[in-house]
Amino acid sequence: MIKVTIFGVGLIGGSLALCFKGKSGITVVGHSSRPSSVEKYVQRGVVDYATTSMREAAEGADFIFLCVPVGMLEQYVNELSRFNLKPGCIITDVGSTKASVAACARSVQLPDAVFIGGHPMAGSERSGVEAASSYLFENAFYVLTPDETTPSDALERLKALLAHTKAHIVVVDSVSHDEIVGAISHLPHIIAVALVNQIKGYNDGNHLYGSLAAGGFRDITRIAASDPIVWRDILINNRAVLLKLLKDWNAETEKFVRMLETEDGSAVEQAFREAGEFRSKLPERRKGIIISTFDCYVDVPDHPGIIGKIATELGNSGINLSNIQIIESREDVPGVLRLSFRKQEDLDKALAQLTASGYSVHL
Ligand SMILES: NC(=O)C1=CN([C@@H]2O[C@H](COP(=O)(O)OP(=O)(O)OC[C@H]3O[C@@H](n4cnc5c(N)ncnc54)[C@H](O)[C@@H]3O)[C@@H](O)[C@H]2O)C=CC1
Numbered sequence: 001m002i003k004v005t006i007f008g009v010g011l012i013g014g015s016l017a018l019c020f021k022g023k024s025g026i027t028v029v030g031h032s033s034r035p036s037s038v039e040k041y042v043q044r045g046v047v048d049y050a051t052t053s054m055r056e057a058a059e060g061a062d063f064i065f066l067c068v069p070v071g072m073l074e075q076y077v078n079e080l081s082r083f084n085l086k087p088g089c090i091i092t093d094v095g096s097t098k099a100s101v102a103a104c105a106r107s108v109q110l111p112d113a114v115f116i117g118g119h120p121m122a123g124s125e126r127s128g129v130e131a132a133s134s135y136l137f138e139n140a141f142y143v144l145t146p147d148e149t150t151p152s153d154a155l156e157r158l159k160a161l162l163a164h165t166k167a168h169i170v171v172v173d174s175v176s177h178d179e180i181v182g183a184i185s186h187l188p189h190i191i192a193v194a195l196v197n198q199i200k201g202y203n204d205g206n207h208l209y210g211s212l213a214a215g216g217f218r219d220i221t222r223i224a225a226s227d228p229i230v231w232r233d234i235l236i237n238n239r240a241v242l243l244k245l246l247k248d249w250n251a252e253t254e255k256f257v258r259m260l261e262t263e264d265g266s267a268v269e270q271a272f273r274e275a276g277e278f279r280s281k282l283p284e285r286r287k288g289i290i291i292s293t294f295d296c297y298v299d300v301p302d303h304p305g306i307i308g309k310i311a312t313e314l315g316n317s318g319i320n321l322s323n324i325q326i327i328e329s330r331e332d333v334p335g336v337l338r339l340s341f342r343k344q345e346d347l348d349k350a351l352a353q354l355t356a357s358g359y360s361v362h363l
């Protein structure tokens, strides 16, 4: 039996557990310091076994995944170094930053064990085991950050296990990882939060800002709803990279200030043209780090059970719904449901199915 231990069975740890559980020869063990969480993991069928004992979870494990907030990773690595780990045990993490945990693992004596940093570049603004899904990493990139001391057979064993996630493995050095992911994920999260808070300030004076900000504004700021603790740790940990990126960001917004002050319409045009051109070349079909959803809106009569009815109808037709939400902003119809899908194909199927069942559906 291969024992895979997960510390921090939340969105990412829970999703990994679901990818491995039930696969032949694998037993998944979850750890939490809270007894009520341990019970919940087993009840929900996310792990085969769960314990509040770090030692029991770690000892005998072939693979250990650290899936806790970035600020806790070093503490966990230090703690693991005090246990009798199984010879050949692979310790990996899923933190959104890689350089500091790699440096910590290098400085700590981990007899018989090998540390290889990791970062599944998929997730969502949701958190906790309730949001975990075995499909989360499918077709996404999964970065591994081995260094020159990493034994190649250990890297291959980790890659073989991660094949269960159906993600595409990419090997990058930890410092480059933090620079690139800082730019494409951490900076956008800061911008989304700053933008929402800017509008929140205006809304305190006039509530029309919030009312009219539905739709597109909600979409581009979805990631502003991400977990505050997880993001506190990521931003503080990657602060050196982010301070440089924020300076560059200020320079970009300054360019717009100057274009508007000087009424330079052709410079505005050029900025949109350049951005559009680069954006059109970005890979479209691979799941990116910031995941888009494919949405449609359904007018629904205001009666109990309607959400369940629609969800069941889609489920029975094999259509994977990723989110369902009641929208209150439209007053001209009895009720509107926003249905979100991860794939265009599922959205297309849902449109056909619900229209055939007599619902009024719009994009
Ligand atoms: N949220 C996302 O989309 C992604 C997150 N990550 C990384 O994965 C790790 C876990 O993030 P999520 O699964 O999103 O978070 P989560 O909040 O869903 O899960 C965190 C887990 O760590 C446990 N934990 C242990 N000590 C904790 C402490 N001191 N404070 C808070 N929680 C503690 C929690 O009980 C929970 O089970 C983080 O390092 C994050 O940077 C990586 C890829 C995507």
Ligand SMILES: O=C(O)C(=O)Cc1ccc(O)cc1
Residues within 6 Å of the ligand: 095, 096, 120, 121, 122, 123, 124, 125, 185, 223, 289, 290, 291, 292
């Ligand atoms: O919700 C989204 O689209 C994200 O951006 C999720 C995410 C959060 C943190 C990561 O390190 C990787 C992906």
